[in-house]
Amino acid sequence: xxxxxLMVAFRNLLKHKLYSAINISGLAVGLATCVLILLFxxxxxxHDRFFTDADRLYQVVIRAQLPGRQAxxxxxxxxxxxxxxxxxxxxxxxxxxxVQSPTVFKRGDESFSEQVRLVDPDFFRxxxxxxxxxxxxxxxxxPNGIVLTQSMAKxxxxxxxxxxxxxEIDGGExxxxxxxxxxxxxxxxxxxxxxxxxxxxxxxxxxxxNNWGGICCETYLLLKPGADAAAINARLPAWIKTAAPTLNxxxxxxxxxxxxxxxxxxxxxxxxxxxxxxxxxxxxxxxxLTFAAVAVLVLAIASINFMNxxxxxxxxRAREVSVRKVVGASRGQIIMQFIGESLLLTLxxxxxxxxxxxxxLPAYSAFLDKELTFNLFTDPLLGPALLGLALVVGIAGGxxxxxxxxxxxxxxxxxxxxxxxxxxxxxxxxxLVVVQFAISISLMVATTVVYGQLLYAxxxxxxxxxxxxxxLTGFPRGADRERQQTMVNTMxxxxxxxxxxxxxxxxxxxxxxxxxxxxxxxxxxxxLVLRQATVDWDYVKTLGLQLVAGRDFDRNRPADQLxxxxxxxxxxxxxxxxxxxxxxxxxVILNEAAVKRLGFTSNEDALGKEFEAGGGNSTLKLTIIGxxxxxxxxxxxxxxxxxxxxxxxxxxxxxxxxxxxxxxQKTLAxxxxxxxxxxxxxxxxxxxxxxxxxxxxxREAKTSQMFATFSGLAILIACLGLFxxxxxxxxxxxxxxxxxxxxxxxxxxxxxxxxxxxxxPVLVANLIAWPVAWYFMNDWxxxxxFRIDLNPLLFVAAGAVALAIxxxxxxxxxxRVAQAKPVTALRYE
Numbered sequence: 065x066x067x068x069x070l071m072v073a074f075r076n077l078l079k080h081k082l083y084s085a086i087n088i089s090g091l092a093v094g095l096a097t098c099v100l101i102l103l104f105x106x107x108x109x110x111h112d113r114f115f116t117d118a119d120r121l122y123q124v125v126i127r128a129q130l131p132g133r134q135a136x137x138x139x140x141x142x143x144x145x146x147x148x149x150x151x152x153x154x155x156x157x158x159x160x161x162x163v164q165s166p167t168v169f170k171r172g173d174e175s176f177s178e179q180v181r182l183v184d185p186d187f188f189r190x191x192x193x194x195x196x197x198x199x200x201x202x203x204x205x206x207p208n209g210i211v212l213t214q215s216m217a218k219x220x221x222x223x224x225x226x227x228x229x230x231x232e233i234d235g236g237e238x239x240x241x242x243x244x245x246x247x248x249x250x251x252x253x254x255x256x257x258x259x260x261x262x263x264x265x266x267x268x269x270x271x272x273x274n275n276w277g278g279i280c281c282e283t284y285l286l287l288k289p290g291a292d293a294a295a296i297n298a299r300l301p302a303w304i305k306t307a308a309p310t311l312n313x314x315x316x317x318x319x320x321x322x323x324x325x326x327x328x329x330x331x332x333x334x335x336x337x338x339x340x341x342x343x344x345x346x347x348x349x350x351x352x353l354t355f356a357a358v359a360v361l362v363l364a365i366a367s368i369n370f371m372n373x374x375x376x377x378x379x380x381r382a383r384e385v386s387v388r389k390v391v392g393a394s395r396g397q398i399i400m401q402f403i404g405e406s407l408l409l410t411l412x413x414x415x416x417x418x419x420x421x422x423x424x425l426p427a428y429s430a431f432l433d434k435e436l437t438f439n440l441f442t443d444p445l446l447g448p449a450l451l452g453l454a455l456v457v458g459i460a461g462g463x464x465x466x467x468x469x470x471x472x473x474x475x476x477x478x479x480x481x482x483x484x485x486x487x488x489x490x491x492x493x494x495x496l497v498v499v500q501f502a503i504s505i506s507l508m509v510a511t512t513v514v515y516g517q518l519l520y521a522x523x524x525x526x527x528x529x530x531x532x533x534x535x536l537t538g539f540p541r542g543a544d545r546e547r548q549q550t551m552v553n554t555m556x557x558x559x560x561x562x563x564x565x566x567x568x569x570x571x572x573x574x575x576x577x578x579x580x581x582x583x584x585x586x587x588x589x590x591x592l593v594l595r596q597a598t599v600d601w602d603y604v605k606t607l608g609l610q611l612v613a614g615r616d617f618d619r620n621r622p623a624d625q626l627x628x629x630x631x632x633x634x635x636x637x638x639x640x641x642x643x644x645x646x647x648x649x650x651x652v653i654l655n656e657a658a659v660k661r662l663g664f665t666s667n668e669d670a671l672g673k674e675f676e677a678g679g680g681n682s683t684l685k686l687t688i689i690g691x692x693x694x695x696x697x698x699x700x701x702x703x704x705x706x707x708x709x710x711x712x713x714x715x716x717x718x719x720x721x722x723x724x725x726x727x728x729q730k731t732l733a734x735x736x737x738x739x740x741x742x743x744x745x746x747x748x749x750x751x752x753x754x755x756x757x758x759x760x761x762x763r764e765a766k767t768s769q770m771f772a773t774f775s776g777l778a779i780l781i782a783c784l785g786l787f788x789x790x791x792x793x794x795x796x797x798x799x800x801x802x803x804x805x806x807x808x809x810x811x812x813x814x815x816x817x818x819x820x821x822x823x824x825p826v827l828v829a830n831l832i833a834w835p836v837a838w839y840f841m842n843d844w845x846x847x848x849x850f851r852i853d854l855n856p857l858l859f860v861a862a863g864a865v866a867l868a869i870x871x872x873x874x875x876x877x878x879x880r881v882a883q884a885k886p887v888t889a890l891r892y893e
Contacts, residue, residue, distance in 0.1 A: 084409070086788040087373050090781045091413035094366020095453065096420035097777050100428055101359035103436045104770075108347050111251045111335035116192050117286060120157075122293060122328040124149070124283040125339055129323055130578060130593045132661050134703050134849075137339040141283040141326065143272045146184070148307050149283075153299075155291035160187040162282040165265060166538065167258070168234035168746055171220050175234065175747045177538050178216075182262045188243075190286045191254075197227045198243030204261045209242035211259040217244050234745055239264070250434040253334045255343040276308045276320045282343070285328060297327050318580055318591060340574070345763055350844075358771070361503045362778045367457050368496045369785030370409070399466040406462025407455070414454040432766065493789065494825045500782045501829035501866055502836070507775035508862040509837035513854070514768045517845065520700070520852045521761055527695025528571060529608030529722075530754040534732065535570055536719040536739065538749035545715050551742040552600060555721055558738070560731025562724050565600035566716035571607075571697050572756040573718075576705075581677040583662060594658050595697075595707035596677070598626075598714060604653070604692060606720045613667035614690030617651065617711050626650030626684065626712035650710050652686040656694045658706035667691040677708070686710065699760040700850040720753070779869070786822065786873045815879050822874045823867060830863035837862075 115121060124145065129135045146159040163182040168175055188200045188211075195203070196214065203211050210231060217226040221241075230238040239260065248254055272278045287293065305321030329337055338346040421438055429436045440447045539548065548566055556564040569575055581592045603609075604616050617624050626648055654662070654670060664670040670688050677684045686708070694704045723731045736748045804814060838854060845851040 083373060083788060086784050087370055087409055088413045088416065090369045090784040091366050091410065091457065092416035092420060093777060094363050094369075094781050095414060095417035095450075095457075096424070097774055098359045098363040098366075098453070099417065099421050099438070099450070100424065101355050101362075101774060103425075103438060104432065104434075105352055105356050105359070107251055107434055107436055108352050109336060111253055112331040114249075114251070115331065117190070118332055119330070120287045120289065120291070121190060121331040122285045122287060123331060123334055124285065124326050124328055125337075126279060127325045127327070128279070129325070131591045132593065133705060138279060139282060139334070139339050139341040139343075140279045141281060142276050142278055142324075143281055144274055144276060145326065146283045146285075149285065152303060152307065153296060155287055155296060156285050157288045158186045158190050158286040160184040160190055160284045161262065162187070162284070163262065163280060165260075167260075168538070169220070170232040170234055170745070175745060176219075177747050177749050178258050180258045180260055181256055182260050182265060184262050186286075187259075187284075190284060193245045196244045196246060197225070198241075200243070203243035204259070206240065206242060207261055207263045208237055208240050209261060209264075210239035211243040211245060212241060213245055213247045213257050215247050216257050217241070237264075253331070253341070253344050253346065276324075277311070279324075282341075284331075293328055293330065300326050300328075347763075350847075351767065355770070355774075358507070358774050358778075361507065362774060362781065363453075363457075365500050365503055365778050365781050365785070367460060368500050369781060369788070370406075370457060371460060372493050372496050372785055373788045402466035403459055403462040406466075407458035410454045410458030414450060418450070431769075497786065497789065497822070497825040498829045498832070500785065501826050501870070502832040504779045504782045505829055505833035505862050505866045506837040506840075507778055508865060509833070509859055510841055511768075511772045511775045512858055512862065513841045513845070513852070514771050516852050516858075517848065518761060518764050518768045520850075521764065521848075522758065524696075524700055524850065526571070526757070527609065527693055530571075530757050532723045532725065532728070533606070533753040534721045534723060534735065535751045535753055535756065536721065536735070536749065537717065537751070538746060539715065539717055539743075545713055547742060548715055548719075549600075551738060552719055554738050554742075555719070555735055556602070558731065558734045560724050560726060560728075560734065561721055563602045563606040563720075563722045565603040565606040565720050566718065567597060567599045567603055567720060568717045569597040569599075569697070570718050570720060570756075571695070571753065572699075572760055574698070576697075579677050581662075581675050581708075583673075583675050592661065593706075594654075594661065594677070595705045597707065597709050598712045598716060599709045600716065601711060603709065603720070604690075606722050607695075608722075609695060610693040612656065612691050612693050614653070614671045614688070616690060617653070621651075623649065624651040624689070624711060626710050628682075628712060628714060647683045647685050649685045649687070650712070651689040652708045652710045653690040653692055654688055654709075655692055655704070655707050657704050658708055659691055661706035684710075701848055703849045783869055783873050786870060789822075815875055819871050819875050822870050826867050826870045827863075829866070830859075834859045834863070 112118060112121075123139060124141050125137060125139055126141050127135055127137050141161075143161065143163075146161050150156045150159050161182075161184050165180045165182050166177060167180040168177050170176075183204065185204050188203055192200065198211070203209060212220070212226060220226070220231060221229055226241045226244055228241060230240050232238055245256075248256055272280055287296075304324065304326055305319065308319070308321040308324065311318040311320065335344075335346050336349050336352065338348045418440070425436060425438050437443070438446070440450070552564050552566050555561055569577070577596055578593050579596050581594050583592070586592075599617075600606075601617050601619050604611060627650075628648060656667065659667055659670045662670070662675065664673070670691060672688065674685060674687050677686055692709075696704060697707070721735055732750070736750070739746075739748050804817075837859065842854055845854070
């Protein structure tokens with residue numbers, strides 16, 4: 065019996081080649097798409113699970129609620145927080161901090177700038193990274209020890225054994241290699257290449273050791289077995305208010321515990337809990353669920369195709385089923401036959417989908433920059449999951465024709481009363497087409513909205529000119545202002561340079577420095593916070609900022625510059641001030657958001673007004689000389705913070721150089737030559753500003769490309785199914801078409817008839833898809849501070865495209881059938 069079933073199944077496959085090809089290829093593409101998406105989803109949801117104590121490892125996250133600002137959640141904390149937590153919470157077994165520290169290394173005559181992570185001694189005792197060389201437990205016990213990844217070890221030591229060798233650090237002691245670890249896998253939030261003990265450079269950060277207002281490091285905790293993380297989180301808000309100090313300044317008292325609220329999160333949740341981080345970007349659960357939903361929808365479209373075509377073709381086998389029942393076949397045997405044939409098709413599609421996944425996975429992994437694996441033999445879940453998926457689709461596709469056809473009355477069918485299924489199955493097929501196109505139209509709308517928001521973010525007027533601007537970074541800590549200013553002035557005089565300016569903040573760098581301010585006569589208990597940036601004289605001109613009121617900084621007005629006394633020499637005692645807080649004056653430029661935050665009625669109203677800023681050991685008395693239009697320091701996800709800008713005589717960290725249109729490479733070479741003359745031992749680090757801004761949206765760009773690709777595949781599968789149904793419909797109506805032509809119908813009339821039959825379900829699909837797509841995409845766009853509007857024309861266009869696709873798919877096939885000679889049609893059967 066099984067042999068007979070298989071023989072009949074293969075004969076049907078060969079007899080209806082187009083039907084078989086459409087069914088198998090659509091199912092294969094649908095299954096392959098689903099598998100690729102689910103591989104991405106699994107990778108995103110399994111980060112950092114390879115650590116032995118992953119269930120007890122936690123990271124501290126800070127919620128910063130500055131007055132008048134939207135709350136920020138950051139995966140960074142203050143340096144003193146770790147010790148304070150361990151002292152106050154006995155549930156904490158170990159703590160470790162991670163501090164980012166740009167460092168220059170020398171190897172022979174070459175210099176390299178690297179991002180080093182400074183960590184506490186317990187870091188590798190908490191996180192059991194594999195050590196290829198060295199001892200994990202003691203690698204960072206020596207202050208001059210250093211741990212490298214494989215790539216870094218190869219970069220500096222080629223093929224020789226790096227263990228015990230030294231790296232020369234510019235301006236510091238040689239570092240001895242005490243360990244080598246593999247490169248970071250794609251399923252971890254850590255971005256580590258060079259790791260050094262915090263103690264090696266702790267003196268450079270000594271000023272922050274007791275600073276509860278400086279957010280500068282990641283803090284990790286290892287909880288004791290059985291510790292309740294939820295209970296710790298419940299106690300943290302009250303604890304921080306007593307642990308963090310209250311700062312007193314002329315601008316009023318600031319309780320840092322009211323501003324910064326910590327919470328802890330398990331390391332397994334870090335990648336799916338999107339907050340600002342200095343390491344790898346995270347992916348929100350909403351985005352992961354969206355792609356999981358797309359996988360389900362694509363598979364649903366492929367399954368609907370399969371069910372539709374299986375049902376349609378099965379109706380042509382009514383006489384075969386009747387003959388089988390007459391010669392003694394039971395209903396159960398007929399059901400098993402149809403479900404078996406459906407499963408055979410599904411398994412063929414599954415095998416083809418596995419081949420498609422294997423072929424596309426390398427390019428897909430490279431595009432995502434992830435190490436996605438697809439191995440049916442080593443993965444205990446993958447094989448059973450795929451087989452179960454195929455069984456569900458196969459049984460669902462074969463169940464309806466199996467149960468419906470097995471219920472036929474053989475006598476009526478063999479007498480010609482019915483050669484197939486009546487209107488009921490036709491209505492089912494049209495209902496399934498409606499579902500298919502509702503999904504396809506929704507995906508079209510979603511793809512267009514996602515791309516539209518991305519283009520909006522990339523091309524929005526950011527308030528500054530990002531073109532032809534180069535950012536130079538990597539100045540040594542504590543570099544003298546005179547040398548830096550000489551370099552900036554020299555670069556500004558180059559033929560290909562229009563302006564140059566130093567600064568400690570540039571758009572897109574992610575850094576932020578805030579200070580509390582007080583307006584004269586204002587309530588001392590009212591806390592006002594502004595973002596502050598120290599800039600150079602030509603900062604406004606170099607960035608192309610728009611001055612909307614007042615004037616720019618002027619070198620000919622010395623009072624515009626903030627002049628601070630030089631810091632004491634290392635080891636020298638600070639100058640005595642007899643308990644008085646010194647005051648320093650300077651001019652300041654505000655952005656429009658700051659004007660509103662300080663309560664001025666207009667930009668012009670702010671000009672000439674004074675206010676105080678700062679705390680600590682000094683007070684700044686600032687006079688407003690100008691107002692610039694708001695511009696985006698961060699991505700369009702975030703609101704524009706109120707900010708102020710002033711010129712000081714301290715050192716800066718970056719130089720902005722605006723290049724004139726023309727020979728860019730020649731000008732860049734001249735800029736680099738000036739750098740090397742001023743800093744011969746430090747490598748040139750430069751980046752175009754527009755590239756940095758573009759990099760803010762790399763993840764969004766990849767997400768939108770993935771979404772568009774998978775949505776396109778879903779629409780393609782739907783078209784395949786529609787083509788198959790059109791072929792089936794035209795075949796069933798061959799005699800009708802012949803009669804219509806004999807009675808005078810033109811090819812256009814017949815094509816119009818068949819096209820209209822498939823237009824109705826597409827039009828109904830629009831009515832379903834539009835409100836669904838609007839609801840979900842409006843909710844998604846609400847996550848952006850600056851966003852596009854949902855245009856009704858977008859929905860109409862998506863519906864029109866779906867209708868055009870249906871017309872093209874059905875019309876071409878209908879035209880071919882309609883052009884056949886009537887005599888051929890009337891000889892049918």
